[in-house]
Amino acid sequence: ADYNSDGTPKKPVFPRSTTVDFFFGHLFHLGDAPYKMMTEWARRLNSDIITVDLVQKQINVLSSFAAVKEILVEKSALNSTRVKTDMVEEFLTTEKTIFVKEYEESWRLLRRQVHQSVNRNKVEPFYPLIESQSKELLRLLRDASTKAKAEGNDGLRPRNFVDYFVLSSVLAVIFGKKVEEGDSLLTKILDELKEIENLQNSWWNRWSRYFAPLKYLYRLRNADKNAPVVNLRIRVARTFKTLLDEVIEANAQAEKALAEKSSQQPRHSIVSHMLSIRETDTEDKPVPHDEIVLNAMHLTHHSFTYLSTTLHTLIHELAANPQIQKRARDELLKLTGPKRLLSLRDDFTKLPYLHAVIKETLRLHPPSYLGIPHAPRTNQVISHNGSEHRLEIGTEIFINAHAIHTDPARYGDDAQEFNPDRFLPPRSPVNYSLTSSYDLYQFDVENKSIQRDHVAFGAGKRVCLGVHIAERVLVSVVATLLAGYELQQVERGKKLVTREVPNASYSWTGRTEIEGGRMRFVVRDKEALKAWFEN
Numbered sequence: 001a002d003y004n005s006d007g008t009p010k011k012p013v014f015p016r017s018t019t020v021d022f023f024f025g026h027l028f029h030l031g032d033a034p035y036k037m038m039t040e041w042a043r044r045l046n047s048d049i050i051t052v053d054l055v056q057k058q059i060n061v062l063s064s065f066a067a068v069k070e071i072l073v074e075k076s077a078l079n080s081t082r083v084k085t086d087m088v089e090e091f092l093t094t095e096k097t098i099f100v101k102e103y104e105e106s107w108r109l110l111r112r113q114v115h116q117s118v119n120r121n122k123v124e125p126f127y128p129l130i131e132s133q134s135k136e137l138l139r140l141l142r143d144a145s146t147k148a149k150a151e152g153n154d155g156l157r158p159r160n161f162v163d164y165f166v167l168s169s170v171l172a173v174i175f176g177k178k179v180e181e182g183d184s185l186l187t188k189i190l191d192e193l194k195e196i197e198n199l200q201n202s203w204w205n206r207w208s209r210y211f212a213p214l215k216y217l218y219r220l221r222n223a224d225k226n227a228p229v230v231n232l233r234i235r236v237a238r239t240f241k242t243l244l245d246e247v248i249e250a251n252a253q254a255e256k257a258l259a260e261k262s263s264q265q266p267r268h269s270i271v272s273h274m275l276s277i278r279e280t281d282t283e284d285k286p287v288p289h290d291e292i293v294l295n296a297m298h299l300t301h302h303s304f305t306y307l308s309t310t311l312h313t314l315i316h317e318l319a320a321n322p323q324i325q326k327r328a329r330d331e332l333l334k335l336t337g338p339k340r341l342l343s344l345r346d347d348f349t350k351l352p353y354l355h356a357v358i359k360e361t362l363r364l365h366p367p368s369y370l371g372i373p374h375a376p377r378t379n380q381v382i383s384h385n386g387s388e389h390r391l392e393i394g395t396e397i398f399i400n401a402h403a404i405h406t407d408p409a410r411y412g413d414d415a416q417e418f419n420p421d422r423f424l425p426p427r428s429p430v431n432y433s434l435t436s437s438y439d440l441y442q443f444d445v446e447n448k449s450i451q452r453d454h455v456a457f458g459a460g461k462r463v464c465l466g467v468h469i470a471e472r473v474l475v476s477v478v479a480t481l482l483a484g485y486e487l488q489q490v491e492r493g494k495k496l497v498t499r500e501v502p503n504a505s506y507s508w509t510g511r512t513e514i515e516g517g518r519m520r521f522v523v524r525d526k527e528a529l530k531a532w533f534e535n
C-alpha cells in the first residue's frame with residue numbers, strides 16, 4: 001500500500017469501478033438490480049471487496065465467502081454495528097430495535113432475549129401452531145380453488161394466501177397469537193406495511209440515503225405530529241401495543257391459573273419471553289414495554305417480508321419444475337405414508353431432498369440479495385488476497401449474495417440453474433449437514449466442510465436469529481402443500497420472471513421475488529384431505 005507521510009495508509013485503497021460520475025459516483029450506473037451490477041464490477045475488477053460511491057455515501061461490498069468470513073466473522077467485533085441509513089426506518093423504530101441498534105450493550109440485551117426464545121432448542125413449542133397454520137392454508141387453497149372454478153377462473157395467484165399464512169405464523173411466533181380466518185388484524189398489518197414501503201420508496205427517503213443534508217430537511221419536515229411518517233408510527237405502534245396487551249393479559253391469567261394449580265401454561269412466544277424477564281435475573285434486564293412494542297413490530301415486518309417472499313418463490317419454482325416437485329413429494333410420502341401429514345417433531349430431519357429444495361431457493365433467489373448492511377466500528381486496513389482495503393467508520397458493509405451464490409468456483413458451472421442436487425451427495429461437501437441447521441457462526445471456506453450453504457441469512461454477530469423458525473415454517477408448509485395438492489402452472493412451461501419490490505432503481509433495500517403466473521392446486525387425495533380437515 002502507499003503511505004502518507006504520517007504513516008497512515010493512503011486512501012482510497014479499494015478497487016473502484018471506472019464507471020463513475022463526478023458528483024453522483026456510481027449511483028446512476030447501478031441500474032434496476034444494483035446487486036447484479038455490483039457482481040459485474042467485482043468480477044471485472046477481480047476483487048471480492050469493492051467500494052461503491054453513492055453521492056456522499058460509500059459502501060463496501062463483499063462478494064465471496066472468504067471476504068465475508070474475514071470481515072464479518074473473524075473481525076465480527078469490529079464490523080458488526082449498524083449505521084442510520086433509512087430515514088423512514090429511523091422514524092418508525094426510533095432507533096430502538098435489534099435490527100438498527102449499534103453494536104452496544106442494549107443491542108446485546110435484545111439479541112440475547114430474542115435468541116433465548118427462538119434458538120434451535122426453543123422452537124419445539126411453536127410446532128403445533130405452525131402445523132395448524134399449514135393445515136389452514138390447505139383448506140384456504142381448497143376453498144379458493146373451488147370458488148375460482150365456480151366463477152370460471154382458471155387457477156389462482158398464490159400471493160394472498162402466502163401472505164395470510166406467513167403473517168399468521170409470524171404472529172404466532174412473536175406474540176403466541178392464533179389468528180382466526182377473517183381477522184381484520186391481518187389486513188391492517190398488511191396495509192400498514194404497504195404504507196411503510198411506499199414511504200421508503202419516496203423520493204425524500206431514497207435521496208436522503210446518499211445526500212446527508214436531505215436527512216436534516218427530512219427531520220424538519222417530519223417534526224410535525226401530522227407528518228405522514230410520524231402519523232404512521234403512531235398507528236403502527238397502536239396496532240402492536242394492542243397485541244402486547246393481549247399477551248400481558250394472557251400471561252396474567254396463566255399465572256393465576258398456575259397459582260390455582262391448574263395446568264394452563266402461558267403460550268411460548270418472543271414477546272412472552274421478553275415480558276418474563278425480571279429485574280432480579282442475574283444476567284438480564286427487562287426491556288421497557290414501548291421498546292418491546294417497537295421490536296415486535298420490526299420483527300413482524302422483517303420476518304413476514306422475507307419469509308413470504310421466500311415461500312412465494314419456492315411455490316413458483318415447484319410448480320415450474322414438476323420433476324423436482326415429484327421427487328420432493330415421493331420422499332415425503334415414503335416417510336409419512338399417504339394418510340398422515342408431516343410432524344415437525346418426528347420428520348423435520350428426515351427429508352434431505354426437501355431441505356435441498358429450500359436451500360436452493362434461498363441460494364438462487366434469496367429474498368434480499370444485499371440483506372441488511374453491517375458497518376465498521378473503527379477505521380481499519382485489511383489485507384485480503386494480497387491487496388489492502390480500508391474500511392472506515394460511517395461507511396456500510398454489504399454482503400452481495402448475488403455474487404457469492406452465482407460463483408461457479410463454489411457452486412459449479414450450473415450455478416445459474418435451479419438444481420437442489422447440488423446440496424446432496426455426491427456434490428455436497430464432506431461433513432455437510434443434510435438439514436441447513438448450520439452453526440450460524442461457523443465458516444470454513446477452504447475445505448468447504450461447512451454447514452453453511454448460502455448467506456441468505458447474513459453472517460457474523462448480526463446473523464439472522466429467525467433461521468430455525470424460518471426453516472421449520474418452510475418445511476411444514478411445503479410438505480403439507482405437497483401432500484395435499486399437485487402444484488401446476490396454468491401456462492405450463494412459463495418462464496419465471498424476477499420482480500424487484502419496491503421497484504426503486506436507486507435503492508437496494510427492497511426485495512426480489514419470482515413470479516410464474518397463475519397456479520392450479522389440484523387435490524391429490526380427496527378422502528385424505530377431508531380427514532385432515534376433520535381432525
Ligand code: HEM
Binds near residue numbers: 114118372458459470
Ligand atoms: C426466510 C426468512 C428470513 C430470511 C431470509 C432472513 C434474513 C435475514 C438477514 C439477511 C438478516 C441480516 C443479517 C446480517 O446482518 O448479517 C436478518 C436479521 C435478522 N433476522 Fe431474519 N430472516 C428471515 C426470517 C426471520 C424470522 C422468522 C425472524 C424471527 C422470528 C428473524 C429475525 C431476525 C433478527 C432478530 C435479525 C437481526 C439481527 C441483528 O441485527 O442482530 N428473521 N435476517
